[in-house]
Amino acid sequence: MSTTLARRLRALLPAIALALLLGAIFWLQPRAMSYFGLNLLLNLSIPIVFATLSQMLVLTIGDLDLGIGGFVSFVACVAVTLLADSPAFGVLVLAGAVLAYALVGALVQLRRLPAIVVTLGMSFVWFGLAVIVLPSPGGTTPAWLQAALRLKTPLVPLPIVVAAAVAAVAWFLMMRTSFGAVLRGAGGNPVAVARAGWSLLTIRATLYALAGCMGVLSGLTLAGLSTSADANIALRYTLLSIAGAILGGSEFTGGRVSPVGAVLGALVMTLAASFLAFLRLNPDWQIGVQGAILILILALRAGLGRLERA
């Protein structure tokens, strides 16, 4: 009985954290409690949601992607240059980038390399490519992309609609299809999955390709919001995405992921910064407190995890 309760609590933890944060923000800043306010508060979370899902896909198989921040920056730089000037070529480059992600996954599998090192190396590659595509800050996001992110959806602001839709799709794909079960299984027990006749190479490459797709969506939405880009624009997404995914219930060891939790985790990471800003906390302390919030939630989760096993 207490095991199921603990399991349920653990799954609900990101949602509870989000509700608490939102409540605190509404209390501090009632203006945020409106269509306009929620939109302002959350619109920068859209690219973070995609980046976090990308990270979660890589975490599924027990890897860690340290290159996602550089990758998202690169995509944003492509979006404001190539995609704006010659759309066909831009799409081709982005497709190539996704393919590169799949190849990185294949490389990690074939040579049994530590993913953390390969992706760290790739982060410099992406940063370098971003600087080549866009040497100095600037560029213009294509009008259709800007318009897409300015969309005023009825009743509920766009960021919430996007977060809900993305969470639903990712949840269905990862948790409700046999395809998703195999992907997760490859992280949880790779030997068993391989014995059952699945190619771990294909699985890892697929997961990385999916992660690449999410990275592309993150870069495109970020470019749509900021209307232009620079090569440094998303470097902090690496840490944010890891924190968001782990906060949302994924495990570093692989196999255990939660798409809905990852989306909620991304929202919590976005809101935590706003909450501290509304508190008028000295910025020197902010990053420390942000870390403390994270540790607190993870400690709670670890405690619940112990109960679960008990």
Added chain:
Amino acid sequence: MRVLLGAAFAVLAGAGLARAEVASGDTSGKRIALSNNFAGNSWRQSMLKSWEETASKAVKAGIVAEAPSFTTAENQATEQAAQIQNMILEGFDAIVVDAASPTALNGTIKEACDAGVVVVSFDGIVTEPCAWRIVIDFAGMGEAQVDYLAKRLPDGGKLLEIRGLAGVSVDDEIHKGIVEGVEKHEGFEIAGSVHGDWTQTVAQREVAGLLPTLPKIDAVVTQGGDGYGAAQAFKAAGRDMPLIIMGNRSDELAWWKAQRDQNGYETMSLSIAPAAAQVGFWTAQQILAGSDVPKDLLLPTLVVEQADLDKWIARTPEGGVTNATYTQEWTAEMIDAVKNGKPVPATPSE
């Protein structure tokens, strides 16, 4: 009615004295916020202190209701965008921005403008047309260094260029100015270049690493915060001390003074006064007070010449940057000068 007429007359009389008009609309209920992306060097620290000084005085005098400053923990455009969105939510009337990126904040700045917030950018300016820009002539700052060197070294010479933080627009601008200056004056050549990140220790390490590969260097062009480190690297390597352009940091000026007293060392020093934040504050206040302000304003650099070295050292806090105080009147004069296409007033030395 009579009061109104009187006020109008007073304004006219003021204009008649050829003094700049300070817009006198009531801003006592207005709130102005400073959005800053980085506080990790002496310039930014002085800048925040300058803002604090002016803001607290203005609040005490009832000119504005509140003028807090906010700094992001990491120097990232996405984080600053979120910070500015929070400021819009908090209902600030004006936001003064030192931006992490000239372009990556544009979406957010547009949202602020649409919400009726006055946005003034300085130092790190933004390109969004709805915002005001206090433009610093960084390219001119680079070019002025080579112009000075051309006077000192008529036959030209080999230069070592110390650049700033890679990928930041300010670094790019100053570099462009230096390249332009080198092309303009015959005989000059950039023999080597390192990124000193506007930090003495980094500059020292980078210069020390490059020095063994370099021929005799005649002069070092810099971006500020790197001249003292360069001098240390030259000294440690036992090389002849070149002419190093300084950047108004207290350690740089102190080193220059010691060298001058010892062997008559001559150079010049230039940078932007951190009190640029005060110009940002007063510009925002003037816009809120109803003044018609052009979108692109200009800020002069603060140049320290050999003759005034001692005077400026007195105005340079230990560990800080040579600073000035920009007042409401100075800002109004500058706005007036830009409006009428006249040269902007010099940095006040009092």
